[in-house]
Amino acid sequence: MNRRREISRISRRKLLGSAAIGAGALLSGCDQLSGNAGFRKLLSKGEDANFTVQRSLASRNALAAEFGEDKISDIFPANGTRYPNLPAYAKFAERGFAGWPLLINGLVDNPQNLTLEQVRAMPSQTQITRHDCVEGWSAIGKWTGVRLSHLLNLAKLKKSARYLVFHCADTLGGIPYYESIDLIDAFHPQTIIAWNLNDEPLPIGNGAPLRLRVERQLGYKHAKYLVRIEAVDSLTGIYGGKGGYWEDVADYEWYGGI
Ligand SMILES: Nc1nc2c(c(=O)[nH]1)N[C@H]1C(S)=C(S)[C@@H](COP(=O)(O)O)O[C@H]1N2
Ligand SMILES: [Mo]
Numbered sequence: 001m002n003r004r005r006e007i008s009r010i011s012r013r014k015l016l017g018s019a020a021i022g023a024g025a026l027l028s029g030c031d032q033l034s035g036n037a038g039f040r041k042l043l044s045k046g047e048d049a050n051f052t053v054q055r056s057l058a059s060r061n062a063l064a065a066e067f068g069e070d071k072i073s074d075i076f077p078a079n080g081t082r083y084p085n086l087p088a089y090a091k092f093a094e095r096g097f098a099g100w101p102l103l104i105n106g107l108v109d110n111p112q113n114l115t116l117e118q119v120r121a122m123p124s125q126t127q128i129t130r131h132d133c134v135e136g137w138s139a140i141g142k143w144t145g146v147r148l149s150h151l152l153n154l155a156k157l158k159k160s161a162r163y164l165v166f167h168c169a170d171t172l173g174g175i176p177y178y179e180s181i182d183l184i185d186a187f188h189p190q191t192i193i194a195w196n197l198n199d200e201p202l203p204i205g206n207g208a209p210l211r212l213r214v215e216r217q218l219g220y221k222h223a224k225y226l227v228r229i230e231a232v233d234s235l236t237g238i239y240g241g242k243g244g245y246w247e248d249v250a251d252y253e254w255y256g257g258i
Contacts, residue, residue, distance in 0.1 A: 060184045064215035064258070067128045072198060073139040076131075078205025081177065084170035084225050097201075097209035102193075106165070106230035109156040116209050120195050122146040127190055132258055133219035143213050145194030149187045151229070157183075161231040165238055166212050166223035172245065179223040180235055180243040180254075181214055190215040193226065218256035220246045 083089075092100050100116035126144040148164070164186050168177040185191055194213050195202060202208040207224025214221050221244070235241060240248025247254050 057184070060216075061188065062216070064129055064190055067130065067140050069128065069142070071140050072128060072142055076139045076141045076197060076206060077137060078203070079133055079135070079137075079219065081168075081170040081172060081224065082205040084168075086169050086171075089169050089225070093204060093208070100209050101227060102210060103228040104151060104155040104231075105228065106232050107158040107161040108152075108231050109158060110154065112151065112155050116195070119146060119193065119210065122150060125192060126196075127192070127213075127215070129190070129213070129215045131219050131222070134252070134256075142196075142198045143192065143194040144196035144199070145192035145210075145213065147189065148191045148193055148212075148229075149189075151193065152186060152231075155231070157231050160233045162233050163231070163235055163243070165230040165232055165235070166226055167228040167230065168223050169225040169227050175245065175249065176239065177223065177225075177245045178239055179212065179221050179245070180232075180238070181217075181221065185214050185216065188214070188216065216258060218258060220244065220252060221256050 092098075097116050102112075102114045102116070102119055104112040104114070124144050124146055126142060128140060128142045130138050130140045132138045152164075161183070163180045163182055165180045166178060168179075170177050181191070190213070192213050194207075194211055195209060197203065197206050202211060207222075207226075210226040211224040212222050212226060232238065235243040235254075239245075242248045242251075243254040244252065246252040
């Protein structure tokens with residue numbers, strides 16, 4: 001095979017490996033979204049109080065950049081909570097997080113009461129992405145986990161569901177850490193519940209045993225130490241009401257787009 005054909009074969013394989021598969025998945029994500037009442041309302045009215053950054057659906061669904069293995073950072077920092085203060089957490093850590101619970105409830109028809117083992121046995125995907133923290137650092141890491149859309153398809157969102165709230169096992173200054181995203185990000189093909197970082201189980205500092213990766217948004221949205229995913233129709237009345245720990249305590253933007 002001549003050199004030109006070799007190159008075009010390689011680049012096609014690269015495309016098929018990431019972008020093309022991503023586009024297919026994106027379409028199925030859109031199909032699921034268009035059947036959802038909350039999402040249609042968002043599109044037709046475009047007046048969601050929290051949704052201050054107006055972007056087209058196409059740009060919300062665009063993929064975050066992915067990198068090669070050679071770009072992975074030598075050290076992926078741990079930021080915010082580095083070890084949850086919940087006494088039960090240390091007990092789980094001692095036994096490799098065996099039996100760690102992940103609950104999916106709220107506005108769903110089939111609430112899920114999963115264990116870490118069950119989640120890790122689900123279909124997985126791996127992505128090498130850059131994490132950007134508002135405190136001024138970035139790092140590239142390789143994350144493996146199950147697509148959030150897979151979990152939501154098991155739990156079957158009710159038509160009234162508009163947001164997913166991620167409840168964590170840690171508190172900062174006595175306040176529970178939590179985050180939330182809308183259904184566009186929930187069904188985005190790079191939004192995963194990750195259990196591995198750089199081919200190893202998540203280190204405790206990076207959110208063991210399960211954390212959210214929502215690659216189009218800033219670091220604070222990537223909730224670590226996940227114990228429960230709750231589908232809701234409004235963020236009012238959830239903790240401080242602004243959709244996340246940092247949103248509540250320091251007025252960070254709810255949509256932390258990169
Ligand atoms: N549960 C929980 N999730 C969290 C935080 C936290 O303190 N607690 N910090 C957030 C912030 S500000 C960032 S930048 C990232 C840091 O992830 P890392 O520790 O893997 O670098 O986690 C985010 N998710
Ligand atoms: Mo951050």
